[in-house]
Amino acid sequence: MRNPTSLKLLTTLLLLFFVTLTSAQEISYDNSKKYILGGLKVTGLQSYNEQTVVTYTGLRVGQPITLPGDEISAVITKLWGLELFSYIDMYITKIEGDKAFLELHIVERPTLSDVKVYGIKEKKVEDILKDTDLKKGKKITESLISNSKNYLQNKYKKEGFLYTKVNIATAKDTSETNAESMVINIKKGNKVKVKEIDIEGNEKISDAKLLKAMKKTKEKRLYRFWKKSKYIEADFQEDLKLLVDKFAENGYRDARIISDTLIKNDDKNVTIKIKVEEGDKYYFGDIDFVGNTVYNDRRLHQVLGIKKGDTYNGVLLKKRIADDTKPDAEDVSSLYQNNGYMFSSINPVEMSAQNDTINFEIRVIEGKETFLDHVTVVGNDKTNDHVIFRELRTRPGQKYNKSDIIRSIRELGALGFFDAEQIKPDIQNPNPNAGTVDIKYSLVEAGSSQIEVQGGYGGGGFIGTLGLSFNNFSIRNLFNFDSYKPVPMGDGQQMALRLQASRTYRVYSINFSEPWMGGKKPVRFNLSLSHTKQFGYDYINRDINKDQQFSITGATVGLAKRVQWPDDFFTISQSINYQLYDFHNYNVGLFNFGNGKSNSLAYVFGISRKSSGPNPIFPMSGSNFNIVAKFTLPYSLFNNIDYDQLNADKEAAIIDRDNAALEENDQIRYKWLEFYKVNFQGDWYQRIWEKLVLRANTEFGFLGSYNEKAGIVPFERFYVGGDGMGNFTLDGRDVVQLRGYENQSVTPYVVNPVTGQLGQDGGVIYNKFSLELRYPITLKPSASIYALTFLEAGNSFSNFKEFDPFYVKRSAGVGVRIFMPAFGLLGIDFGYGFDQDYNPNSVGPSGWQTHFIIGQQF
Structure with missing residues (x-):
């Protein structure tokens, strides 16, 4: 009788021999024998269920099986593919007639129980484990260790650590079944x-x-x-x-x-x-266009801008054909793309190279003229569709135009309702045969409402400010309480309410704006109402005197229309502005009279062009400029006032130091304010490198009078210097930012002719120049943050004769801006003033100044 152990060993060796042979090369199975699978036993398991493994093999008791044969090879290959086992073998335990009994012996790979990482900061360990997928329960394989090592070495090489060394070791963890812990040692070395x-x-x-x-x-x-x-x-x-x-x-x-x-x-x-x-130098030879019917050769050569005899420039040729670096590039491909030929292709081909001259043939496949079939918008959960579609330059049935798509992106970003960085037009269902294409704009809503809450001490006590600005308001749903989320929104209107109060003054204002009055054309309607009241304050006794009052009540109504000429970036605006200045016993030196009223009725005309974008918070290209002229009626022509006599009386009052006479004189002179005022502001944005942007800015303002004898009004003047925050101004002044100097300190001081005291009554002309380098830290919807460095120069003057545009106060500094949808713009600047300001107590350069920016323009 044969020894069973010897028989088992013999049959196992034979099976392994045939299995190994079949996995290494193709052989004939002529000597194979068919059996019925009598049983399958799995040994070596530690964490897996035996029945689960048997089921996965696909082998069933009672099925026919050929030994040796493909079934066993396939099972072993399948199990190796799981990468769960470090050893797999199949044995024949016994053969009874036509039945064969098999044993599958496997050794499970250990699982990862813990990972320790040394050589890097502790706060970065979590990211490393996430990137390498080294988590508890992961099977430890050679490829896992090798891939993790390679990943970490490459990761730090990309950061400049060229000689990074990574060692990974594992050790048995006796606290868990078939588990190992891992230690990763990272030696980054120096940045190379x-x-x-x-x-x-x-x-x-x-x-x-x-x-x-x-x-x-x-x-x-x-x-x-x-x-x-x-x-x-x-x-x-x-x-x-x-x-x-x-x-x-x-x-x-x-x-x-x-x-x-x-x-x-x-x-x-x-x-x-x-x-x-280097090789030899080449030149452009003949450049022939082939296949063009829409544009003639002359027009295409104009756009190409390359002539015979020019030095060969392969990079320029590629850009003039299709410049992928600029979405609005002026190249041959864009010429076709902007005229409906979406499926056009332009390919330059070298035809011959004779000596140092290369002749080209530019082959044009124009394709079929393409029209927009469907234009859809997704992602606008709050903003109504009509607000979006009225800004789109792409409409169903129109010719495909790439420049219209780019302009639509800019207009949607300018609304401020969506994250400008995530506005993506998706070209769908292009059909070259039918000449149609669909566009889907994917949007991500951004917070468009802002709240301003401030508190501080000044002006004799605590100052509190509450401001609410709803930039996507819907006035038609004002009484639809189901639409309050928390206020009715979605129609693109603007509603702003503001209250500022302290012991000494109160400011109330409300502003409403409808950008598409009537809903058919981009005509903006604006209405604003405001009321300001100031009380007298005794700085010695720190008392409020409400018998001394000064108030301004104002109203403005205006229309602004987007026009098509010179191009459709232009807007023309017109408005009527009225302000009533009312004084009651307010003899505090701010104005020459303390009792009486002064009226200002002005017509305001403006021309602006805004093409910056695409992100209104952080523009990277384009420009903005704005010219505003403000005119009152020339009352001195028909008010029957003898200004010669009035001026003579004023001189006499000054000589006699007669305040009462001087006050009466000014009440007559300024009953109706007479002036004209011109403001200009221009901004240009240019991308220097990646997202590093240069902003150039220039400003100019002038306040004049129609009648030299009537003089220039003490209102509406320019106060230069500081952070430019002019939320509380009593006299219609323009507060102009000039960082590196104290607030309003770059404004001339004058001597009061009656009291002899120094004071400021504002400049009548100013100019300012600035350069800013900006770089974004993040432009996420939740918060946009960018850093900046600036050079600035500006000055104000008491009259036009003194004006010198090159006599300026200079400064430089750095700053940061944070824009959060709920709170608007916040920022801080550290500026150094290189020159002395106009404050009589100043000595030497202004030096370092810190400026806090809240809610100012971008």
């Missing part, structure tokens, strides 16, 4: 900087130009702030392509990189050696 870049082989193009072409790989220099000199392999490979492009821009079409070598100087520095081959 590029000490030198040595370029060889270039004769026609200088090293300086080639090094400048490399955007992200830079030599280490003390003066370099914006672009660091870290060595990052991926960035370096991109820069090598830019290096070749630089040659191509200068006619060297065949230029190539022969070799690039990285030399380790020490643990902190490397030297890069690049060897290039």
Whole structure:
């Protein structure tokens, strides 16, 4: 009788031999034998259920099975694919007639019980574990360890740690069944900087130009702030392509990189050696257009802007055909895309290269004229559809126009109701045969209402401010209480309420604006009402005297219309403004008279052009300018006042120091204010690098009179200096920001002719220039934050004769802005004034000043 153990061993060896052989090569199974599976036993399990494993193998007791055969090979391959086991084997335990009994022996891989990471900051460990997916219960495999190691090394290499070393070790964890703990040691080393870049082989193009072409790989220099000199392999490979492009821009079409070598100087520095081959210089020859019917050759050559004999520039040729770096580029592709030919394609082909001249054929496939079929909008949970669609330049049935899509994005962003960074037009269902396409605009609602709550001490006591601004208001649902969320919203109207109060004054205002009056054209209607009351204050006894009062009651109604000429970025506005100044025993020196009333009725005309965008909070391109002229009636022509006599009486009152006579004189002179006032403000935005933006600003203001004898009114003047926050102004003044100086300190001081005291009555002319470099920290809907640095200069003057646009007070500084939908704009600036202001007590430069910005323009 044969030994059962020997028989089992023999059959197992035979089975393993055949299984191994079948997995390694194709063989014939002519000697295989068919059996009935009598049973399958699984051994070696620690955490898995035996029946689960049997079910997964797909083998069933009673099924026919060939030994050796494909069934067993497939089962083993399938189980290996799970990566749950470190050892898998199949045995024949016995054979009874035509029945074979099998045993599947497996060894489970250990599971991860704990991970310790050393060599990095503790707060970054969680991110590392998340990125590498090293979580408790994960099966530990060779690939898991290898992938985690490679990921971490590459991660820190991308950050400039070129020689990062990562060691991963595991150890048995006896506290759990079949578990192991893991320890990761990360040695980042030093950030590796590029000490030198040595370029060889270039004769026609200088090293300086080639090094400048490399955007992200830079030599280490003390003066370099914006672009660091870290060595990052991926960035370096991109820069090598830019290096070749630089040659191509200068006619060297065949230029190539022969070799690039990285030399380790020490643990902190490397030297890069690049060897290039320039090749010959080429020029453009004949450029022929083929396949164009919509535009003639002359028009296409105008847009292409490349002539025969120009130095060959492969990069320029590509941009003039289709510039992918600018959404609104003026190139040949955009010419077709902006005229309905969405499916057009333009391909330049080199036809011949004779000596140093390359002839091109630009093949145009115009395709079928394309029209918009469906235009849809999604994501507007609060804003009604009609508010969005009236801003879109893309309508069903219109020709496809890429520039209209870009303009629609800008207009939607300018509303302020949506996150401008996430406005995405999705081109859907393009049908070249039918010539139709659909557009879906995906929007993300942003908070459009703001609340202003402030508190502080000043003006003789506590000052409290409450402001509510609803920028997507719906007045038609004012009495529909179901629409209050928390106020009726969705129609794009603006409603602002503001209350400011202290012991000494009260300010109330309400403003309503409808941007599309009538709903058919972009005609903005605006109505505002305000009332301000100021009480006398005894600074010695800190008492309020309500017998001394000064109030301003004002109302403004206006219309603004978007026009089509010179282009549709222009808006013309007109309004009527009335203000009543009412004095009751208010002899505090602010004005020459303490009793009486003064009226101001003015017509305001404005022209503005706004094309900045696409994000209104952080514009990166475009410009804004605004010219506003304010005129009163020329009352001195028909009010029958003898201004010669009035001026003579005033001179006499000054000589006699007769305050009563001087007050009576001013009551007559200023019963109806007579003036004209012109303001100009311009902003230009230019992207310098990535999201680094330069903002250039200039401002100018002038207050004049029709009648020199009537003089310039003491109202509506310009006060320059400080943070520019002019929420509480009694006399219609313009408060102009000039950082680096105290509030209103860049405004001339004058001597009161009666009291002899120094004081400010405002400038009648001012100008200001500023440059800002801005860089965003985050532009998320919840909060947009950007940092800035600025240069500023400005001044104000008492009369036009003294005006010198180049005599300015200069400053520089840094700041930060935070925009939160619920609270508006918040910011802080640290500015240094290089010049002395007009305060009589000032000595030397203004020096460092801190300015807090709340709710000012972006």
